[in-house]
Amino acid sequence: MPGSLSDEILSSWQANSQSWITTIDQNEIISRQLATNDAIVTAIEQHNPSRVLDIGCGEGWLSRAIYAPHRFVIGIDGVEKLVSNATKKGGGPAYACFNYEDIRQGKLPSWEPFDLIVFNFALFEDRATFTLLNQLKQLLVPGGHLLIQTIALPAHEFSGWRTEYWRSMKTNYPAPFPWYYRERDEWKKDAQQNGWKIHRFTDVVHPENKQLLSWIIELQVAF
Numbered sequence: 001m002p003g004s005l006s007d008e009i010l011s012s013w014q015a016n017s018q019s020w021i022t023t024i025d026q027n028e029i030i031s032r033q034l035a036t037n038d039a040i041v042t043a044i045e046q047h048n049p050s051r052v053l054d055i056g057c058g059e060g061w062l063s064r065a066i067y068a069p070h071r072f073v074i075g076i077d078g079v080e081k082l083v084s085n086a087t088k089k090g091g092g093p094a095y096a097c098f099n100y101e102d103i104r105q106g107k108l109p110s111w112e113p114f115d116l117i118v119f120n121f122a123l124f125e126d127r128a129t130f131t132l133l134n135q136l137k138q139l140l141v142p143g144g145h146l147l148i149q150t151i152a153l154p155a156h157e158f159s160g161w162r163t164e165y166w167r168s169m170k171t172n173y174p175a176p177f178p179w180y181y182r183e184r185d186e187w188k189k190d191a192q193q194n195g196w197k198i199h200r201f202t203d204v205v206h207p208e209n210k211q212l213l214s215w216i217i218e219l220q221v222a223f
């Protein structure tokens with residue numbers, strides 16, 4: 001999708017990669033510490049998968065968290081600097097550099113199918129998101145699960161493009177990035193229209209004030 005916002009999103013992650021590594025290394029995002037990290041790890045473990053593909057893995061914390069000697073875990077990301085940081089941190093998983101356009105164009109190696117594919121806060125495109133997800137159907141074993149953790153905003157916020165200026169971060173981020181917010185009903189409608197069935201749709205909330213933080217959407221191929 002040359003020239004589209006997809007390119008801009010990826011370029012901003014390239015520019016922000018060192019800042020992102022610092023943010024994760026210094027545990028700067030409170031909602032991750034309080035709820036969303038545990039929520040996605042628990043959701044994955046409930047499926048007890050043998051083979052996991054972590055897409056948009058960043059510096060690899062989730063791949064490391066779910067890695068076990070009996071489990072094959074590979075993380076991929078479109079930003080070389082994040083992939084090399086993940087590789088340097090080690091801890092068991094494999095890593096490789098591929099971007100979403102590579103996936104849409106069928107350029108992933110012919111890997112054995114996975115029991116579970118996960119995107120943790122890594123989907124920011126509008127229509128291109130489902131072109132990407134549909135291409136992944138062939139990489140899931142029959143009955144396998146696709147898990148997405150994504151930002152949830154209050155019910156009065158509607159789907160549309162927004163810009164993240166990183167104002168709430170302690171670390172300085174050089175590049176703002178555009179991202180598409182998809183409200184709850186649009187996730188459900190788009191999933192169903194694209195041949196996915198919703199296995200579970202979970203609200204992740206702040207443990208004390210119960211503010212909605214994210215959704216974990218668990219999908220399976222419908223047919």
Ligand SMILES: C[S@@+](CC[C@H](N)C(=O)[O-])C[C@H]1O[C@@H](n2cnc3c(N)ncnc32)[C@H](O)[C@@H]1O
Pocket residue numbers: 006009010013014024055056057058059060061062076077078079082098099100101119120121122123
């Ligand atoms: C908010 S970070 C999340 C990283 C990781 N999943 C985590 O939970 O810490 C979003 C990630 O999506 C990746 N990403 C965004 N657009 C991408 C694209 N078009 N192709 C590949 N990776 C992309 C970024 O490089 C970044 O690592």
